Amino acid sequence: MSPFSSGLPGIMEDAGLILGLVISLMIGSYIVRDSFLARLGQYVLVGAGLGYTAVLVWRNVLWPRLFAPLMAEPISWQAAAEMGLLNFWAPLVLGVLMWAGGLELLRRPPERLGGRSLLRLLAAVPAAILGGVVLGVAVSGAVQGTLLPQLGAAVAVSEGQAGAGQATRLVRFLTLLITGGVLIHLQLGPNAGAMENGGTSPESALSEGAEAEDEGRPRLYRVLLLTLLRVWEGIGRRALWLAAGIVFARLVAARFSLVLSRLEYFLYEVPGSDLWQLLWASLRGAGS
Amino acid sequence: MATSECPHCGYGNPVESQFCVHCGTVLAGQKAPPASDGESAEEAEEQSGDEEAAPSEPSEEEEEQEDATGSSGAGVSGTRPHLAGEEEEAGEEAGVGGSGSGAGGPGPLLRGLGGLLEPADPLSYISSGSGGLDPTVDRPTALMVELRADEEERGHLRRLYAENLPTAVGASPDAAANFVEPSRSGNGLQRRVWLELILLLGMAGALLWGGQSSPGGAGPHALPGLEEAHWQIDGLQPNSLVLVNWAYDPATAGEMDLVAQPLIEHLLQKQAKLIVFSQLPGGPASARRVIARAEESLQRPSRSQITANLVIEGGYLPGGGASLPLLGVAPARALPVDPSWVDLRERFSIAGLGDAGPALTLVIAAHAEDVRRWLEQVQPLNGGTVIAATSAVVGPSVRPYLHSGQLAGLVSGWDGGSAYGRRLDRARGAVEQARSLRRVSGLNWGVGILIVSVLLGNAAGLTERRRP
Numbered sequence: 001m002s003p004f005s006s007g008l009p010g011i012m013e014d015a016g017l018i019l020g021l022v023i024s025l026m027i028g029s030y031i032v033r034d035s036f037l038a039r040l041g042q043y044v045l046v047g048a049g050l051g052y053t054a055v056l057v058w059r060n061v062l063w064p065r066l067f068a069p070l071m072a073e074p075i076s077w078q079a080a081a082e083m084g085l086l087n088f089w090a091p092l093v094l095g096v097l098m099w100a101g102g103l104e105l106l107r108r109p110p111e112r113l114g115g116r117s118l119l120r121l122l123a124a125v126p127a128a129i130l131g132g133v134v135l136g137v138a139v140s141g142a143v144q145g146t147l148l149p150q151l152g153a154a155v156a157v158s159e160g161q162a163g164a165g166q167a168t169r170l171v172r173f174l175t176l177l178i179t180g181g182v183l184i185h186l187q188l189g190p191n192a193g194a195m196e197n198g199g200t201s202p203e204s205a206l207s208e209g210a211e212a213e214d215e216g217r218p219r220l221y222r223v224l225l226l227t228l229l230r231v232w233e234g235i236g237r238r239a240l241w242l243a244a245g246i247v248f249a250r251l252v253a254a255r256f257s258l259v260l261s262r263l264e265y266f267l268y269e270v271p272g273s274d275l276w277q278l279l280w281a282s283l284r285g286a287g288s
Numbered sequence: 289m290a291t292s293e294c295p296h297c298g299y300g301n302p303v304e305s306q307f308c309v310h311c312g313t314v315l316a317g318q319k320a321p322p323a324s325d326g327e328s329a330e331e332a333e334e335q336s337g338d339e340e341a342a343p344s345e346p347s348e349e350e351e352e353q354e355d356a357t358g359s360s361g362a363g364v365s366g367t368r369p370h371l372a373g374e375e376e377e378a379g380e381e382a383g384v385g386g387s388g389s390g391a392g393g394p395g396p397l398l399r400g401l402g403g404l405l406e407p408a409d410p411l412s413y414i415s416s417g418s419g420g421l422d423p424t425v426d427r428p429t430a431l432m433v434e435l436r437a438d439e440e441e442r443g444h445l446r447r448l449y450a451e452n453l454p455t456a457v458g459a460s461p462d463a464a465a466n467f468v469e470p471s472r473s474g475n476g477l478q479r480r481v482w483l484e485l486i487l488l489l490g491m492a493g494a495l496l497w498g499g500q501s502s503p504g505g506a507g508p509h510a511l512p513g514l515e516e517a518h519w520q521i522d523g524l525q526p527n528s529l530v531l532v533n534w535a536y537d538p539a540t541a542g543e544m545d546l547v548a549q550p551l552i553e554h555l556l557q558k559q560a561k562l563i564v565f566s567q568l569p570g571g572p573a574s575a576r577r578v579i580a581r582a583e584e585s586l587q588r589p590s591r592s593q594i595t596a597n598l599v600i601e602g603g604y605l606p607g608g609g610a611s612l613p614l615l616g617v618a619p620a621r622a623l624p625v626d627p628s629w630v631d632l633r634e635r636f637s638i639a640g641l642g643d644a645g646p647a648l649t650l651v652i653a654a655h656a657e658d659v660r661r662w663l664e665q666v667q668p669l670n671g672g673t674v675i676a677a678t679s680a681v682v683g684p685s686v687r688p689y690l691h692s693g694q695l696a697g698l699v700s701g702w703d704g705g706s707a708y709g710r711r712l713d714r715a716r717g718a719v720e721q722a723r724s725l726r727r728v729s730g731l732n733w734g735v736g737i738l739i740v741s742v743l744l745g746n747a748a749g750l751t752e753r754r755r756p
Contacts, residue, residue, distance in 0.1 A: 261542025
């Protein structure tokens with residue numbers, strides 16, 4: 001029998017359902033007014049979540065991967081390297097350092113430099129290793145998993161190769177147009193096309209160019225270039241808002257699903273539970 | 289509407305608020321700033337009435353008053369961190385050597401979880417007690433000067449974020465300080481409550497009565513990627529190893545269960561061996577619940593035994609993105625198998641993952657980051673086939689990976705899950721059909737009310753604009 005088949009006894013499941021109802025109502029009372037009950041519900045939720053996480057970390061990670069092997073092999077420091085147990089000792093030492101540093105931060109800072117300051121410094125070592133590893137992995141991952149494959153896909157699209165989304169020529173053109181427009185908008189803002197001339201608006205740039213042309217100087221190309229930039233930026237800006245609208249629409253769909261799930265829970269799941277029926281029957285019996 | 293400023297972030301809350309709407313700081317017992325010596329209570333009330341009529345920046349008198357109190361109480365910055373910069377400047381000008389941190393004492397360390405508690409502020413914690421570095425000399429050290437500069441900068445940022453204003457590209461941030469937030473008038477908040485109530489009532493009504501209507505319509509629209517995902521799972525041989533990254537927890541289960549369950553049902557139908565793990569603490573529990581439901585839908589006499597042979601709980605894998613590369617190189621070593629199920633590990637030989645890799649990887653994620661992490665950290669290392677089942681909002685963000693071929697299939701949102709479920713080869717019970725119908729009605733009503741509200745809001749905005 002797998003852990004997925006084993007469930008709690010029915011009465012416990014019902015109790016969880018009722019408890020969830022009570023805490024949901026406590027937190028939901030925030031709609032009416034920010035109150036003690038709303039805050040209590042939130043803190044219970046956060047506290048229970050943290051407690052559950054602590055148990056899970058001990059059960060899934062700390063005990064089976066660190067403490068159990070160390071206790072099973074009572075070793076000396078000298079033999080640790082030979083037995084490959086540095087894999088256990090190094091994380092243990094670094095973890096204890098972090099723990100000690102965290103506890104130290106709970107206290108008031110030391111008045112003089114000494115052991116406590118040294119502890120604070122040492123606790124920064126595992127934190128630095130952790131941060132460095134996370135950043136290194138993130139950067140290398142972004143390059144190997146997003147930047148290169150996406151660039152490759154773009155090249156494949158432009159060369160008309162298969163497997164890259166079956167994009168038509170129109171889609172390729174629009175991709176180029178919108179990407180360029182958004183980049184121009186993000187870099188230069190709504191004044192793209194006016195900044196180069198030092199003017200405050202595209203219209204001023206146009207008039208300036210026209211005046212220059214009247215004077216006989218060939219500045220028409222500048223006007224055309226600036227107009228192109230302005231139009232391209234406008235397309236990019238509108239595409240950006242369109243994309244934001246699409247994301248917002250999907251966000252609304254996601255959040256509505258969550259609300260519906262909660263409402264369904266109140267309207268169907270809770271009234272259908274045995275414990276609720278029992279409570280309801282006893283209430284009606286007491287009333288009559 | 290009279291407001292009182294939050295001592296932590298500076299947000300203007302209604303005076304009767306017990307907690308800050310923006311950051312959650314306790315406001316009980318911290319009413320409006322006390323009137324100065326020469327002012328009577330009536331004057332203070334009158335002043336608050338003026339503020340209600342025209343909410344504006346703090347007057348010079350108030351600022352002077354704050355300066356006076358701030359200079360004498362050096363620990364005020366501990367309780368009003370968003371004013372730390374001004375207070376400390378005032379203290380220095382007045383020649384009072386306040387460290388700006390002595391009296392406050394360290395705040396609670398445990399903060400910032402899920403946005404429910406106060407945001408974490410480790411620097412203020414350090415600075416709050418560092419005045420005691422040398423009790424005999426009460427003057428700022430180089431470290432304190434540096435920390436104070438950070439405080440000023442963070443105070444400025446807090447004010448900006450508290451006002452939550454859009455800033456134009458290239459515009460000066462200070463221009464935002466002169467903007468009066470519309471919600472401070474109170475009208476916007478009241479309308480929002482009504483809108484929320486109408487939405488809730490409309491959706492609840494649709495849930496109650498929507499299941500009784502006759503089923504009809506074409507059903508949810510299937511977005512690109514769904515067909516490919518179905519095809520990938522349908523092509524699995526029995527006993528194929530499938531790695532399932534369960535990247536959502538009960539917080540988003542209301543939507544994600546509806547996306548995940550049809551795919552899990554399909555995998556169990558194809559008799560694939562699932563190895564389920566999660567990087568979220570609540571992930572394994574969510575997986576258990578959904579897999580149990582999918583198991584019930586199989587409607588086989590010995591389904592428990594079948595599932596016992598098909599599913600193994602990989603457990604909780606902490607470490608975020610940093611722990612994923614090992615999963616790509618040596619999955620058998622990386623998977624956090626629950627020790628109480630070692631026999632299952634032997635029986636199903638997870639070690640086989642290390643030799644041939646999974647036949648398929650399914651990432652069930654409520655956030656785009658989880659899908660992206662997998663495609664960046666694991667897939668380049670093992671080159672496996674990946675399909676994703678995501679929240680609706682994640683769909684547009686990860687769709688480029690589908691077009692580039694990194695994702696072999698994508699099912700997003702409740703509509704995607706529902707469309708996938710219709711493709712499964714199994715009969716649906718009356719209860720399940722009624723439930724599905726209720727949800728469709730509820731979503732339709734919710735979206736309809738929102739669209740009407742947006743249209744009415746725009747019409748009202750246009751009307752307001754035409755007024756002199």
